[in-house]
Amino acid sequence: AIARILVGLLFIFSGFIKANDPLGFSYKLDDYFEVFNMAFLKPSSLILSMFICVLEIALGVSVIFGTLINLTTGLLLVMITFFTWLTGYSAITGAVQDCGCFGDAIKLTPWESFYKDIVLFILIGFIFIKRKNIKIHLTPKTAAVFTAASIP
Secondary structure, X not given: OHHHHHHHHHHHHHHHHHHOOHHHHHHHHHHHHHHOXXXXXXXXXXXXXXXXXXXXXXXXXXXXXOOOHHHHHHHHHHHHHHHHHHHHHHHHHOOOXXXXXXXXXXXXXXXXXXXXXXXXXXXXXXXXXXXXXXXXXXXXXXXXXXXXHOOO
């Protein structure tokens, strides 16, 4: 339960911070698009920025409440695997100096971002492995309402 709460709160916090300035986060995405020669994605960076913010918040709420736990933990694991690879690449190459993980609220160096993602990867991996033991303490309908209400 502690791992779920920590992961959930971190994803909610991160999502809300970035949702405060989706345009600023879209600039961070543009930086990554440049590094990986994917400039053709730049026109979609603002929409992608908003989608990531909403997804982080929804997954954070869902993992805390234990709703749609197979889908939630699967998506969290896919996201953190990708983010860990991305922040690791940035740390090793110095390609992007600020991941934008927490917008302008908390600036992390590439290595700090990578270490944060390693810790999250371990926590999410643990949650994923134990997902069948997670008990929902709300009715599925109530949990779905809370999750939907949390989306900005």
